Amino acid sequence: MCLAIPGKLLEIFDENGLKMGNIDFAGSVSKACLEYVPEIEIGHYTIVHAGFALSVLNEEEAKNSFDAWDDLIDRANAEGIEMEKLERPD
Amino acid sequence: MDFPEALSCPLPILSHDTVQLAHGAGGKLSNEMIDKIFLPRFLNNTLEKMEDQAILDNPGGRIAFSTDTFVVDPIFFPGGDIGDLAINGTVNDIAMSGAEPKYLSVGFILEEGLPFDTLHRIVLSMEKAAKLAGIQIVAGDTKVVNRGSCDKLFINTSGFGFVPDNVHISASNLIAGDKIILSGTLADHGMAVMTTREGLSFQSTVESDTAGLNHLVKDMLNVSPEIHAMRDPTRGGLATSLNEFAGSSNVGIQLYGDTIPVKENVRGACEILGIDPLYVANEGKLVAIVPEDIADDMLAAMKNNTHGKDAVIIGEVTDKHPGVVALKTGLGANRIVDMPVGEQLPRIC
């Protein structure tokens, strides 16, 4: 259920009294309602489901996951298993 | 190549701004439309004679003949319109046999009230597409129907070309070991059309890939006439073409999952709408099945053509799992790529 993917907020505007935004998904830009993410700012990543932004992506937590997974790889390398590190978003 | 002079060509002066039922009735108005809109754009020695049929030379050998009808909505979409789609579609269907597309007929069904400006724009893009493909429009027909009986306009194109004697391309020719080459990125056309549909709130940057592929095919045949099978994966996408190959030849197809190219913005649109690019229509791509020993040379030749610059080997034919297309996932699992069921719809879950 509930397909939702992260995109980056490009602009904020008003439509019929609702706070709306244009969200960039790798070059395809889709409109979404921002009423449920009052804290959002341009440049933030947000998860969008059926035209509604539901959560601002916590970049710190995303980084924590990457770090944890990097550790997995470091350990694997220490055990002699060759693994590349993943490329992180900038 | 570009034809800016054709695109800037202004709408000829006509007695009406929009198509009337009388434009299809065969009288003065019909003639005016033919003389001012169609003939100047499609003119060639055969059409010029204005006979009821085109009489054409027959060089002998086998003929590849194809027909297709175009009803796309919207009629203008990023990267193309129903006009170039109608030319390229039939050009490609002919070219997929290895034939050089030579002659086309064009049939229009126009809805009463269609602005001539719209029709003219479409005819201009047909002219451009036909010139690029090097195909002649030698027969035509126009009907006008009552408002509401069709949506703006429908176009049928039929055409043929001559198949070189040494070329034998067929969906039933696949043998284990053959390589599968895709000429470029997937899903551009289908997503360009879908994201412009009303209601989707998209500002899409996705452009249709509509293009005639006959010159690319010619380059490929110059490498070797030994192409086993070839299709342009339109409706139903690559998954459909490959399943048809696997079924007709009773072989398995193994795809290397992460090799299939999709443009970033197209992927973005697919992700948010929940659509699998393997099932989306393309209008300027081909998939060719070639013997392993010529695959690399074929690929190199394709990459030298603008319409094949992103070509890539995406898999191979196997005698395992006959009739089934499988895709290796990043995790090393093998999943089935089945035929699609019906229309691809945006989904939320």
Added chain:
Amino acid sequence: MKYLDEFRDPVIAKKILNEIHAATTQPWVIMEICGGQTHSIIRNGIDQVLPDEIELVHGPGCPVCVTPLEIIDRAIAIASRPDVIFTSFGDMLRVPGSHKDLFMVRSEGGDVRTVFSPLESLKIARENPEKEVVFFAVGFETTAPGNAMAVAQAAKEGLSNFSELVSHVLVPPAMEALLSSPANRVQGYLAAGHVCTVMGWDEYDPIAKKYQVPIVITGFEPMDVLDGILHTVKQLEAGTHEVENRYARIVEQGGNQPAQNLIKDVYEIANRKWRGIGEIPVSGFKIHSKYAAFDAELKFSVGDIHTEEPEACISGVILQGLKKPHDCPAFGKECTPQNPLGATMVSSEGACAAYYKYQRVLND
């Protein structure tokens, strides 16, 4: 794509997979509640590469699969009315009712349109004041904020020609219903990340405690799903039963407060029937009485609905994790995605369709 591709990295995914293999010492049955995770699992072949000891059971988290037949039939009846423009997410159009689906309604002349956001439905209502515009508001907690906003906004704008046919279901009551069934086999849950995005996870603590099952909140990309499985297995092996949030980049404990507030305003909790499972108490939403004017069930009396579920279909027990799709005698024979008998064969998240599409046995 940023924040998507990083979570599809096959190298890391394999490493997590190795950790799962290392952590597993005995058989475990884990249910992923959410159909989106089912889709990801089957599509990426995760189930094929897990240790044999781990059995993944596909849960009822797919609105297409659990929307009861009565509601589908009601939708079809409303959509068939000449004064109605019926709007729906694309997902629902192929779901079989007793006699037809919404596609057939359209081919018979009904004005059935797909929308991607409930706000598009409002736009249609604004543009067609002479028509009744009905939105098929299906979904779980994730979809509820959008669907609630459409009603609130229609009320604000005085769009009296807009209404919703609501079939909203809630995840925690279904999780409890499954666990309390005497036939239950589920030992651990992967909780649906996007549902928790809206609702948070406070509701899960009592369930984890009462039934002693670990509940791990996880996302949808291969690495998320594998990571969720890893942490569920670790808890199972250690004998713990905590609620663990492994989707912290998206989910916060309290969920999305503004969304919860509007949902509470527009909808009220109701008993809901789940297709194939039956009625589950307090497991869904209906339109709050103060928005009754926007309730399509009240607006259109479509008379008594007599539903007929095909006898062969065992989707109910499949949704409860008691059987697998290929245990169904109709699977792949009378019932295929082209000609579905049950809803679980329709949705790309439905267990039967997922099995059919991706997993008929490859005789390698």
